[in-house]
Each structure stands twice: as C-alpha cells, then as structure tokens.
Amino acid sequence: xxxxxxxxGFYFFVAALLLLGIYFRVLFFSYxxxxxxxxxxxxxxxxxxxxxxxxxxxxxxxxxxxxxxCAAKFFSLFxxxxxxAYRIPALLSxxxxxxxxxxxxxxxxxxxxxxxFALMIFVFNYKLIYYSAELKQYSTDIVVFxxxxxxxxxxxxTKIKNYVLVLTGLIFGLSFWFSYSAVFGVFCxxxxxxxxDIKNWKKYCFLFVPCAVSALFLYLFIHxxxxxxxxxxxxxxGFIAKxxxxxxxxxxxxxxxxxLNFSNKFFIYLLFFSGLICVFWKLKEVKYFLLVVPVIFACxxxxxxxxxxxxxxxxxxxxxxFVIMAKCFDVMNLRFKFLNVLVVSTLFFYFGFNQYLLVxxxxxxxxxxxxxxxxxxxxxxxxxxxxDVLYIASQSYINYRMYKxxxxxxxxxxxxxxxFYMDEYxxxxxxxxxxxxxxxxxxxxGDKTTESDNLKEIMKTQKDxxxxxxxxxxxxxxxxxxxxx
Numbered sequence: 001x002x003x004x005x006x007x008x009g010f011y012f013f014v015a016a017l018l019l020l021g022i023y024f025r026v027l028f029f030s031y032x033x034x035x036x037x038x039x040x041x042x043x044x045x046x047x048x049x050x051x052x053x054x055x056x057x058x059x060x061x062x063x064x065x066x067x068x069x070c071a072a073k074f075f076s077l078f079x080x081x082x083x084x085a086y087r088i089p090a091l092l093s094x095x096x097x098x099x100x101x102x103x104x105x106x107x108x109x110x111x112x113x114x115x116x117f118a119l120m121i122f123v124f125n126y127k128l129i130y131y132s133a134e135l136k137q138y139s140t141d142i143v144v145f146x147x148x149x150x151x152x153x154x155x156x157x158t159k160i161k162n163y164v165l166v167l168t169g170l171i172f173g174l175s176f177w178f179s180y181s182a183v184f185g186v187f188c189x190x191x192x193x194x195x196x197d198i199k200n201w202k203k204y205c206f207l208f209v210p211c212a213v214s215a216l217f218l219y220l221f222i223h224x225x226x227x228x229x230x231x232x233x234x235x236x237x238g239f240i241a242k243x244x245x246x247x248x249x250x251x252x253x254x255x256x257x258x259x260l261n262f263s264n265k266f267f268i269y270l271l272f273f274s275g276l277i278c279v280f281w282k283l284k285e286v287k288y289f290l291l292v293v294p295v296i297f298a299c300x301x302x303x304x305x306x307x308x309x310x311x312x313x314x315x316x317x318x319x320x321x322f323v324i325m326a327k328c329f330d331v332m333n334l335r336f337k338f339l340n341v342l343v344v345s346t347l348f349f350y351f352g353f354n355q356y357l358l359v360x361x362x363x364x365x366x367x368x369x370x371x372x373x374x375x376x377x378x379x380x381x382x383x384x385x386x387x388d389v390l391y392i393a394s395q396s397y398i399n400y401r402m403y404k405x406x407x408x409x410x411x412x413x414x415x416x417x418x419x420f421y422m423d424e425y426x427x428x429x430x431x432x433x434x435x436x437x438x439x440x441x442x443x444x445x446g447d448k449t450t451e452s453d454n455l456k457e458i459m460k461t462q463k464d465x466x467x468x469x470x471x472x473x474x475x476x477x478x479x480x481x482x483x484x485x
Contacts, residue, residue: 010112010116013116014102014115014116014119017116017119017120017123018098018099018102018119018123020123020124021098021122021123021124022095022098024123024124024129024359024363025091025094025095025129025132025133026091026095027363027364028129028130028132028133028363028368029084029087029091029132029133031133031366031368032081032083032084033083033133033368033370033372034083034370034371034372034373034374034375034399034403035082035083035135035371035399035402036369036370036371036399036444037371037395037396037398037399037443037444038062038135038136039086039134039135039136040373040398040399040401040402040403041059041060041061041062041398042058042060042062042064042069042072042086042135042136043082043086043135043402044059044060044398044401044402045058045059045060045062045064045069046069046072046073046076046086047082049073051070051073051074054066054069054070054073055221060398063222064136064137065137065140065176065177065178065179065180066177066221067174067177067178068089068137068140068178068179071089071178072085072086072087072088072089072135073086075088075089086135087133087134087135089137089139089140090131090132090133090134090135090136090137090138090139090140091132091133091139093132093139093140093142093143093144094128094129094131094132094139094142094143095132096143097128097139097142097143097146097319098122098123100143100146100147100150101118101119101122101146101319101322102115102119103150104146104149104150104319104323105118105119105323105326107150107153107287108287108288108290108291108323108327109323109326109327109329109330110330111329111330113329113344114326114327114328114329114330115326117325117326117329117347117348117351118322118323118325118326120348120351120352120355121322121325121326121351121355122318122319122322124352124355124356124359125258125318125322125355126260126355126358126359126362126363127257127258127260127312127315127318128142128315128318129359129362129363130362130368131312131315136312137178137179137180138312138315138316140178140179141179141180141181141315141316142315142316142318142319144175144178144179144181144182144185144316145179145181145182145184145185145294145316145317145319146319148172148175148182148185148186148189149185149188149189149290149294151168151189152189152192152193152287152290153287155168157193157203157204157207158197158200158203162203162206165203165204165206165207166206166207166210168207169206169207169208169209169210169211170210170214172186172207172210172211172214173210173211173213173214173215174214176211176214176215176218177214177218179316180218181316183215183218184294184297184298184316185294185316186208186211186215187297188290188293188294188297189290190204190208190211191289191293191297192286192287192289192290192293195286195289196286235308235310235311235313237249237250237253237308237310238250238253238302238308238309238310238311238313238314239302239303239305239308239309239310240299240302240303240309242303250302250309250310251269252265253310253311254309254310254311254314255268255269257310257311257312258318258321259354260358261354261357261358262354263354267347267350267351268325271325271326271328271347272321272324272325274328275324275325275326275327275328276292276295276324278327278328278330278331279291279292279324279327280292290320291320291323291324294317294320295317295320295321295324298314298317329344332344367471369472370472370474371399371443371444371472371474372443372470372472372474373396373399373400373402373403373441373443373474374403374406376441376443376468376474376476377390377400377403377404377406377407377409377441378406378407379468379476380407380409380439380441380476381407381408381409383439383466383478384409384439385437387411387436387437388411388436388437388438388439389411389412389413389436389437389438389439390409390411390412390413390438390439390441391412391413391415391432391438391439391440391441392412392413392414392415392441393415393420393440393441393442393451394415394417394420394442394444394445394451395444395445395446396441396442396443396444396445397414397415397416398444399443399444400412400414400441413432413438415428420442420445420451420454421447421450421451421454422454422457422458425454425455425458426458429458429481430483432481433481434481434482434483435480435481436480436481437464437478437479437480437481438478438479438480438481439476439477439478440455440475440476440477440478440479441475441476442455442474442475442476443474443475448472448473448474448475449473451475452469452473452475455467455475455477459477459479461482461483462479462480462481462482463479463480463482464478464479464480465477465478465479466478466479
C-alpha cells in the first residue's frame with residue numbers, strides 16, 4: 001500500500017512538472033513579442049511567398065526546412081497577427097516534446113529521482129522555453145529527433161513486412177524536410193541497428209534506402225549552405241580544431257547556452273562527464289548507444305567542419321545531454337544515507353533554484369530580450385516633424401522592412417552595412433546633410449552594446465540630441481546633423 005502511495009505521489013509531481021512546463025511555454029508565447037532580426041528575415045520570406053515558393057532558396061541568408069516554413073505559413077491563414085501565427089509550430093512542437101521526453105527518459109533512467117531530475121531541467125530550461133515562441137525550427141528539431149530515437153523501442157523492424165519498412169523510411173525521409181536534425185537522428189538510429197543486429201542489414205535497407213534518397217535530394221536542395229563562407233564564419237566557434245585546442249572552449253560555450261546565468265558550472269560538468277562514464281559502462285545494453293552515438297556524431301561533424309557543435313543549431317541534443325546528466329543519480333549510492341540525501345538535495349537545489357530564477361526573471365517578469373522595432377518606430381513617428389529623416393542604422397534594416405507599414409514615415413534613409421563601429425559611423429555621418437534632424441534607429445547589431453556606446457560618443461558632437469534606449473539596448477536617437485571632426 002505504501003509503495004502504491006509513493007507511486008501515485010511520484011506521478012502527481014511528474015504531472016505537475018509537465019503542466020508547469022506547458023504553462024510557461026504558453027505564457028511566453030502569449031506575449032507576442034516583436035520579431036527579432038532573424039525572425040523578421042524569416043517572416044519577410046514567408047509573407048509574400050506561396051507554399052510552393054517556400055521550396056526555393058530564401059532571402060536574407062535564411063535556411064529553413066521547407067515543410068516547417070509551410071507549417072508556419074499555414075497557420076497565418078487562420079491567425080492574422082504574424083507574431084502568433086508563425087510561432088505556432090514552434091509552440092506545438094515544444095509542448096509535444098515534454099511528454100515525448102518523459103517517455104524517452106523512462107527508457108534509460110532506472111530510478112524515479114533520476115527521471116524527475118531530467119524532467120525538471122528539461123521543462124524549466126529557459127532556452128527551451130524561449131525557442132518555443134520563436135519563428136525558428138529549433139523546438140521542432142528537439143521533438144522530431146526524440147521521436148526518431150524513440151521508434152527504436154516501439155517498432156521492431158526485424159518483424160514487420162518490407163513494404164511497411166519502406167513506408168516508415170518514407171516517413172523518416174519526409175521528416176528531413178521538416179527538421180534538418182532528423183537526418184542526424186536517422187543516421188544514429190541506423191548505427192544502433194547495425195550494432196544490434198548487423199546480420200539483418202539487408203532488411204534494414206528497405207528502411208534506410210528511402211531515407212538516403214531523401215537526404216540526397218535535401219543535400220542538393222541546400223548544398224549552398226554547406227559551402228557558404230558566411231555560415232562557417234558565423235558558427236566558427238562551434239567547429240573543433242584539428243588539434244583539439246579549442247575543445248574545452250566548445251564545451252564551455254554549450255554549457256553557457258543550455259545553463260544560461262548559472263554562476264558556477266562545476267556541477268554541470270561533474271554530472272555530464274560522470275553520466276557519460278555511467279552510460280559507457282552500460283553499453284552492453286544496445287539501447288545506450290542511442291545516447292552515445294548522437295554526441296560522438298555531433299563532435300565528428302564539428303571536427304570535420306561540416307556542422308557546428310554550438311549553441312542553438314545543436315539544441316536537438318539537449319534531450320540526450322540531460323538524460324546523460326541524470327544517469328548519475330541511478331548509480332549514486334554513497335556509504336552513508338545522509339550523504340546521499342545531502343548530495344541529491346544539493347544538486348536539485350542548485351539546478352532547480354538557478355533555473356527558477358531565470359524563468360522568473362525572463363518569463364514571469366518579462367525581462368526577456370526583445371528587439372522592439374514597432375514601439376521605437378511609433379515613438380519616432382510621434383516626434384518627427386516635416387523634413388525630419390528616419391535613419392535606419394547597422395543591421396536594423398531587416399527589422400525596419402518587417403515593421404515599416406506599422407507607421408507612416410515618408411523620409412527614410414536606410415543603410416545596409418553589416419555593422420557600424422566608430423570609424424564607420426564617422427564616415428556615414430559625414431555624408432548626412434548639415435542642419436537636418438535625423439532619428440536614428442538601431443534595434444539589431446552584432447554588438448549592440450559597443451554600437452550604442454559609439455553612438456553616445458558621436459552624439460557629443462551633435463545638436464538637439466535626444467537619446468532613448470531600453471534594457472535590450474534598442475536605441476532611438478534624435479540629433480541635428482553637425483560635421484564630425
């Protein structure tokens with residue numbers, strides 16, 4: 001009876017975690033915050049195009065899976081506000097990922113404490129909440145990758161008929177066009193099946209050949225991405241050096257990404273590397289290859305400079321990483337019971353408290369980063385007089401193009417330079433007309449803080465200056481043009 005009560009209590013707390021995770025995602029989505037630069041660029045591709053045109057190369061350096069783009073476009077047929085419509089696929093994917101992750105955890109974690117810990121750091125992870133309300137495929141990457149790996153436990157490919165294998169392969173292949181990370185999931189699944197039962201490799205061909213064909217067509221569709229100097233330079237920090245000199249830097253960067261604002265990363269590294277040892281120790285059970293192979297494969301792609309192991313582009317690995325970290329609790333068995341309680345309590349408090357503080361600040365108190373272009377455009381419109389000019393600076397032109405129709409400003413000067421630092425600003429300012437009043441808008445930059453500081457410095461040389469900014473370093477500055485010496 002007591003065991004049954006404990007079981008009911010455990011699942012009550014699990015259900016509470018699941019509901020809280022869904023609540024925070026829906027709450028964050030409900031804010032309908034303005035699109036930031038990348039989202040604006042995506043929206044500018046979605047708005048004018050038909051569904052068929054979404055299979056053509058995109059403008060503004062955007063590379064989105066075409067079926068994901070079609071899903072976002074589909075919801076705009078029913079929801080008029082783009083900030084909601086285009087983010088619905090991400091929200092639905094993120095909500096679905098929570099129960100799917102729970103099922104995934106149950107296949108690897110033996111103790112309830114381990115399962116609860118993994119679920120806690122997954123549902124309360126701020127990055128996962130943030131990407132549940134962004135016009136990007138990252139939440140979809142997580143759930144699709146999980147579903148592909150979970151198929152290992154629910155479909156016995158050695159016992160089903162060949163035509164069913166082909167159909168399943170076609171479904172897997174189709175998922176590549178919805179989430180690029182699905183390719184990695186199917187590859188890892190194929191490796192695990194070969195490890196498990198290599199003698200049936202001919203039968204597995206019925207499953208994986210359709211996947212390979214789809215992957216080939218996908219490669220031809222996006223081959224320009226892999227050869228893009230822009231992509232490789234932008235994600236340069238995510239490529240492991242040939243001599244492994246930056247390996248720890250890559251690990252640190254990913255730790256900072258997943259555990260934002262954690263002041264001390266010691267426990268993060270301790271759990272991950274200890275958990276990795278535990279998983280390697282269990283490799284006699286083939287299923288544990290599903291945890292090891294994705295990490296090794298991601299590192300190999302990074303080392304070969306094919307795909308970066310960095311930041312949001314490998315967010316699909318978060319589920320695997322969190323399960324590996326939680327695996328430590330399965331084997332934790334210190335000599336004295338009070339030490340077990342102390343260590344477990346410390347780890348739960350460390351992760352739970354830090355994640356709660358971040359969610360409290362960013363989601364509940366709305367201190368999240370936002371490029372509030374519509375608000376600053378309306379402020380400019382309310383203050384501008386006849387003859388004044390709106391000056392769009394740095395990379396903010398994409399945000400401006402997204403929201404320019406929300407205001408009626410006639411005189412606009414748009415600069416499309418990739419970045420503005422002190423020297424660039426002096427050159428551009430000297431081209432402006434003396435005596436004219438400008439309203440300079442900067443809501444996106446590769447280095448907003450530096451750019452804002454440079455603007456403040458330059459404004460010391462100008463007249464009639466009004467400098468407006470916010471917590472996200474969005475800037476609107478009015479000035480009457482004077483020569484800069």
